[in-house]
Amino acid sequence: MIRKSGNRFADKIMRKQRTMMPNSDHTTRRTFLTLAGGAAVLGAVPAVIVRPAEATPAMLSAAIRNVVGEANVRTGRVKLDIPPLVENGNTVPMTVSVASPMTTDDYVKSIHVFNEKNPQPNIGNFYLGPRAGRAQVSTRIRLADSQKVTAIARLSDDTFWSATADVVVTLAACTEEAI
Amino acid sequence: MPSALINVPSKAKRGDVIEIKTLMSHIMETGYRHTASGEVVPRDIITSFTCRFNGAEIFRADLYPAIAANPFLTFFTTVTESGKFEFEWVGDKGFSETASASITVE
Amino acid sequence: MKFVGCIAILAALAGTALATEIPQADRRSGYSFMGPDSRAMQDDDTSNPGMLWVLDGETLWKRKAGTAGKACGDCHSDARVSMKGVAARYPTFDKALGKPVDLEGRINLCRSNHQQAPPLAYESRELLALTAYVAQQSRGMPIEVGNDPDLAPFVAKGHELFTRRQGQLNLACANCHDDNWDRKLAGAPITQGQPTGYPLYRLEWQSLGSLQRRLRACITGIRAQAYEYGSPELVELEAYLMSRARGMKLETPAVRP
Numbered sequence: 001m002i003r004k005s006g007n008r009f010a011d012k013i014m015r016k017q018r019t020m021m022p023n024s025d026h027t028t029r030r031t032f033l034t035l036a037g038g039a040a041v042l043g044a045v046p047a048v049i050v051r052p053a054e055a056t057p058a059m060l061s062a063a064i065r066n067v068v069g070e071a072n073v074r075t076g077r078v079k080l081d082i083p084p085l086v087e088n089g090n091t092v093p094m095t096v097s098v099a100s101p102m103t104t105d106d107y108v109k110s111i112h113v114f115n116e117k118n119p120q121p122n123i124g125n126f127y128l129g130p131r132a133g134r135a136q137v138s139t140r141i142r143l144a145d146s147q148k149v150t151a152i153a154r155l156s157d158d159t160f161w162s163a164t165a166d167v168v169v170t171l172a173a174c175t176e177e178a179i
Numbered sequence: 180m181p182s183a184l185i186n187v188p189s190k191a192k193r194g195d196v197i198e199i200k201t202l203m204s205h206i207m208e209t210g211y212r213h214t215a216s217g218e219v220v221p222r223d224i225i226t227s228f229t230c231r232f233n234g235a236e237i238f239r240a241d242l243y244p245a246i247a248a249n250p251f252l253t254f255f256t257t258v259t260e261s262g263k264f265e266f267e268w269v270g271d272k273g274f275s276e277t278a279s280a281s282i283t284v285e
Numbered sequence: 286m287k288f289v290g291c292i293a294i295l296a297a298l299a300g301t302a303l304a305t306e307i308p309q310a311d312r313r314s315g316y317s318f319m320g321p322d323s324r325a326m327q328d329d330d331t332s333n334p335g336m337l338w339v340l341d342g343e344t345l346w347k348r349k350a351g352t353a354g355k356a357c358g359d360c361h362s363d364a365r366v367s368m369k370g371v372a373a374r375y376p377t378f379d380k381a382l383g384k385p386v387d388l389e390g391r392i393n394l395c396r397s398n399h400q401q402a403p404p405l406a407y408e409s410r411e412l413l414a415l416t417a418y419v420a421q422q423s424r425g426m427p428i429e430v431g432n433d434p435d436l437a438p439f440v441a442k443g444h445e446l447f448t449r450r451q452g453q454l455n456l457a458c459a460n461c462h463d464d465n466w467d468r469k470l471a472g473a474p475i476t477q478g479q480p481t482g483y484p485l486y487r488l489e490w491q492s493l494g495s496l497q498r499r500l501r502a503c504i505t506g507i508r509a510q511a512y513e514y515g516s517p518e519l520v521e522l523e524a525y526l527m528s529r530a531r532g533m534k535l536e537t538p539a540v541r542p
Contacts, residue, residue: 083322087473087542091247091488093322118245119211125241126254132238133196133257139240140247142209170472182340186331204337207491248491249334 060114063121064152067112068160073152078111078163080151089143089169096126096151098135098161108135109154117147130156143169185266187280191258195284199230199238200253203268203276209244225250225270233262242270258284307463307477312533314481315541318467318474323488327540335417335486335538338410338493342418345411351402357415360399364422372420373428373535376524378435385439385524388416389495390515407514413493417484420537428481428535431528443525446518452509458522473542478503479530480523482539493538496523 064073081095098108107130113123126137135153143149146169152162186200203225210222222244230238238254250268266278316324330336346357346364361367376387379394386394392415393404405412431440447458461470462478469475483496490498497519501511512518 083320085320087320087323088488090491093326115245119209120243120245122241122243123245124243127239128254129237131257131259132255134255136255137240138251138253140251142245142247182337182344184331184336184340200331202332202334202337204334204341247488249337251332251334253332 060116060121063114064112064150067125067152067154071158071160073160073162075162075164077155077161078151078153080149080163080165082149082165082167084166085168085170086143087170089145092141092143092167092169093138094141094149095136095138096153096163098153098155100135100153100155102130102133102135104130105156107156108132109156109158111135111137112152112154113141114150114152115141115143115147116149117145118143123149143167145169183266183268183276183278185264185278185280187264187282189281190283190285193259193284194257196255196257197282198253198255199264200251201228201230201266201278202249202251203228204249205268205270205274207242207244207246207248207250211244223271223274225268225274227267227269228252229267229269230254230256231265231267232256233260234265258282260284306529307466309532312479312530313466313477314479314533314536314539315476316482316536316539318476319540319542323540323542327482327536333486333538333540335484335493335540338414338417338484338486339421339538341410341414342416342421345415346418351396351400353399353401355400357395364418368419368422370423370426370429372423372537373426374430376430376436376439376520376527378433378439380435384517385436385520387497387520387523388419389497390520392416392419408495408498413484413495416495417493417538420484420535423535424537425534427532428527428530430524431531436524436528439521440524440528443521443523443528446522447525452504452507454507456507458503478526479533480526481530481533482536482541484537485539485541488540488542496526 077099079095079097079099081097082092086092094113096111096113098111100106100108102108108128110128111126113125114121115123123141124139128135128137141149146167148164148166150162150164152160154160182204184200184202186198188197191197205225206223207225208220208223210219210224212220214220224244224246225242228240228242228250229236237256240252242250261282261284264280264282266280268274268276316327319327326332326334343364349356349359358364372388375391376385377391378384379386389407389412392412396402396404405415430436448463450457450460458478461475466475466477480496480499483499484493486493487499497514500519500522501514504511
């Protein structure tokens with residue numbers, strides 16, 4: 001998750017330059033949007049350049065399918081609070097809340113959070129129930145690079161709702177070697 | 180020396196929705212890092228967190244390597260009676276820690 | 286193109302003539318350079334991960350150690366009273382040793398002299414925990430380092446190190462932290478390098494760490510050979526930085542990106 005190079009100081013400057021240049025990431029992002037938007041698009045994934053250290057779009061869609069099965073995932077009801085520009089990708093505060101009355105017959109069963117570019121697509125699964133009173137969880141996550149984060153909520157009627165956020169990860173200068 | 184920080188109000192009114200905050204000390208080693216000599220550092224993470232109130236599960240989480248070190252989790256619950264919250268963290272390499280906090284409901 | 290960009294940034298930094306020290310009124314904690322989320326993490330003790338070390342420190346304070354079988358608390362009683370304001374005065378000049386000692390050094394001297402216990406390694410969880418617990422007792426108190434004439438020559442040495450260009454990038458600490466603070470390097474703010482919150486929790490480290498660890502990382506960043514933990518140079522730099530931050534409030538355990 002933490003990339004290594006001979007000289008992190010100069011490397012940060014280089015990487016910053018690289019991220020400002022147009023590149024193939026746009027293709028990946030559009031693909032992800034389609035997936036996160038909720039249509040059952042498995043098999044309709046356009047060709048993308050896949051870097052091996054990252055979760056692939058196929059891995060991501062498989063992880064989402066694993067949770068939602070064949071159900072549609074609609075956009076809405078879910079609010080994903082995550083800073084658009086984070087100061088360090090190693091510790092990113094994140095809050096997911098779902099608009100729900102949280103009564104015994106209308107509540108949030110679970111919240112699932114996924115990412116686009118970490119080595120693994122899963123971030124966390126959170127299981128709650130009507131007695132939570134408020135469908136909201138907060139945690140701190142790791143983001144290996146600037147990317148999209150998606151939260152999906154499963155409601156008591158087994159419908160799925162989602163929200164997606166774009167996060168730009170800035171890299172601190174003078175970072176240490178990983179180990 | 181694993182330690183946990185739990186924040187639960189000591190008192191609440193019946194029917195109140197309260198926030199519970201938990202911080203657990205843990206490295207959350209991803210399993211994707213390498214040492215200078217190129218060996219993979221084996222994964223060592225907390226994989227599961229559970230909160231029970233008077234024995235009944237009220238919140239549970241599956242954690243992955245993308246959860247930051249020293250996992251911080253906050254969630255909500257409706258309090259209906261006085262009792263005890265029990266927290267449990269379980270992970271790789273036999274990691275298992277518990278903590279508890281009591282609440283008085285008026 | 287990458288190469289040109291790299292050089293341009295470095296030239297912008299290194300091209301400026303060395304300015305004088307930052308005036309008192311302009312001194313700013315790293316806290317003020319952070320975004321609202323990182324500030325919130327520091328402000329709330331129940332969400333500040335640095336408090337996990339403080340908690341451990343409190344346990345260690347009461348735990349007997351060494352062949353003398355004494356705990357810190359056996360001599361110093363309640364740290365909340367006895368350690369109040371202590372961290373704001375460190376590094377301090379030790380007359381017996383004839384040299385400055387930082388807080389970590391003092392804890393280890395206490396261990397060897399009074400507890401007959403082996404010293405704790407720099408950056409070990411135990412040493413960070415005890416240091417954080419002691420320093421947290423001074424939270425909110427102004428830094429007082431710099432009044433002692435015995436310490437003055439070491440502060441001067443630290444200042445000399447701070448302004449000396451070194452490493453393959455040929456940069457002095459002052460090139461960034463006196464002359465270019467409030468500008469950015471690779472998207473991140475360059476701060477003034479005021480050591481107000483150590484030991485502190487860095488999001489990058491995902492751990493608590495000492496000022497010496499931060500200094501070593503900075504020195505490695507300019508591609509110079511970092512001084513060893515506990516070396517006179519690092520303690521002199523600490524002494525200079527703390528005197529440079531005189532009057533600023535301690536924030537231990539701070540949170541930084």
